[in-house]
Amino acid sequence: MMRFIIPFIAFVAISVFLYLGLNLNPREVPSPLVGKPAPAFTLPQLHEPGKNFSPQDMRGKVWLLNVWASWCVACKEEHPILVALAKQDVVPIYGMDYKDKSEDAKAWLEHGGNPYVLSISDTEGRIGIDYGVYGVPETYVIDKQGIIQYKQIGPVTPQGLKEKILPLVAELQKK
Amino acid sequence: MRRLLILLLCLIPLFAFAGEAKDIAEDPVLEKRMIGLAENLRCLVCQNESLASSHADLANDLRREVREQMKKGMTDQQIIDYLVSRYGDFVLYDPPVRTSTVVLWFGPLLMFLAGGAWLFFQLRRRRKSVPETRLTPEAEQRAADLLDDDKN
Numbered sequence: 001m002m003r004f005i006i007p008f009i010a011f012v013a014i015s016v017f018l019y020l021g022l023n024l025n026p027r028e029v030p031s032p033l034v035g036k037p038a039p040a041f042t043l044p045q046l047h048e049p050g051k052n053f054s055p056q057d058m059r060g061k062v063w064l065l066n067v068w069a070s071w072c073v074a075c076k077e078e079h080p081i082l083v084a085l086a087k088q089d090v091v092p093i094y095g096m097d098y099k100d101k102s103e104d105a106k107a108w109l110e111h112g113g114n115p116y117v118l119s120i121s122d123t124e125g126r127i128g129i130d131y132g133v134y135g136v137p138e139t140y141v142i143d144k145q146g147i148i149q150y151k152q153i154g155p156v157t158p159q160g161l162k163e164k165i166l167p168l169v170a171e172l173q174k175k
Numbered sequence: 176m177r178r179l180l181i182l183l184l185c186l187i188p189l190f191a192f193a194g195e196a197k198d199i200a201e202d203p204v205l206e207k208r209m210i211g212l213a214e215n216l217r218c219l220v221c222q223n224e225s226l227a228s229s230h231a232d233l234a235n236d237l238r239r240e241v242r243e244q245m246k247k248g249m250t251d252q253q254i255i256d257y258l259v260s261r262y263g264d265f266v267l268y269d270p271p272v273r274t275s276t277v278v279l280w281f282g283p284l285l286m287f288l289a290g291g292a293w294l295f296f297q298l299r300r301r302r303k304s305v306p307e308t309r310l311t312p313e314a315e316q317r318a319a320d321l322l323d324d325d326k327n
Contacts, residue, residue: 029219032263099232125236132261134219134233 031132031151038065038142039130046097046105046119053094053120055146062172064093064165065140066116066156067128069100070108072136078155079112085161086115091169095119098128098136141165143172209241212251215268216258225268 033039042054055065066082068075086093095116097105102121109119122128131140132151141150150168152160210227218229218237226234226241237258244254258266270276310318 029263029265032260125233126240129236129240129261132263134262 028153029134031148031153033132033140033148034151036148037146038140038148039127041127041130043096043120043122043127046095046102046121049102049121053118055142058094058142059146060144062091062144062169063142064091064169065096065131065142066093067096067098067131067133067136067138067140068119069098069136070104071100072098074155075137076112078137079115081156081158081161082115083113085156090166091173092117096127096131097121098133099123099125139165141168141172144175205242205245208251209238209245212241212254213238216255216266217268219262219266226266 038055040055042052045051045053068078082093085091093115095118097119099122102123105119105121109116125133131138135153137155139152139156140148141152143149149172150165152165156165213227214225216226216237218224218226218231218234220231220233221229224231224234226237241254241258244257249257255267264270264273264276270279272280
């Protein structure tokens with residue numbers, strides 16, 4: 001009897017591991033920045049390059065920093081969701097236009113709608129490296145003290161928004 | 176006419192010369208150090224390539240970043256620490272021992288020991304299950320005869 005039970009248990013164990021492995025997303029690398037202060041930067045605004053923006057300006061507010069680009073395919077999928085979110089006016093969304101040409105970026109926003117309070121241009125992707133960006137779109141939830149509380153890698157989905165981001169924002173806003 | 180054509184054909188290779196590959200960095204020593212470091216770092220976009228060999232845009236940017244930090248006089252360890260603080264242990268091809276990586280580090284050893292123990296006990300059990308049997312005197316005689324037969 002034992003000679004059948006042991007291989008059977010081994011088979012089940014391997015199957016469980018393989019099944020779990022299939023459902024893991026290797027692209028989702030846990031960010032070490034969660035729980036740490038959002039890296040400081042000063043970058044020119046996309047629409048008014050004469051003006052700068054830096055995350056310190058947002059102290060005392062809960063906000064979303066969305067990294068996007070006009071060349072990014074997955075951003076297209078995400079964009080209408082952000083536009084709808086901006087209309088609800090629950091949390092300000094700031095955009096970081098990552099490694100993009102400003103004309104392309106502006107045209108893209110004109111075409112698809114602009115959910116951002118403002119966007120900043122990280123033309124060379126340097127601030128992106130500081131934020132650990134490796135696949136646009138990425139979205140950071142930053143609290144009143146300027147701490148990154150959550151990082152969404154890949155497009156924001158309606159489900160992710162409802163289940164994760166919005167409850168977190170509401171909780172952080174109460175603090 | 177034909178000779179002219181042949182002559183022209185012979186001249187074609189003149190247009191095919193290749194330019195010397197441009198040195199990416201002004202400083203070959205620094206470039207070598209950068210590549211040495213980047214070989215042990217993972218590109219986050221194409222995850223099975225090292226930062227040194229990847230052609231992804233991000234890898235390019237990260238190489239530039241590493242180069243610049245080296246120029247600033249930062250040590251290799253400082254640069255690695257910077258990248259880990261941004262991208263996590265995932266950028267390292269040589270992950271540090273942590274609670275989350277214990278299985279990775281010691282799992283194979285554990286499996287080796289478990290397999291060894293299993294083999295040990297199996298062999299011991301088998302030795303017990305095959306007892307030495309004494310032959311009856313007749314059988315022994317027959318065996319000796321057969322062996323003698325062989326000699327002749």
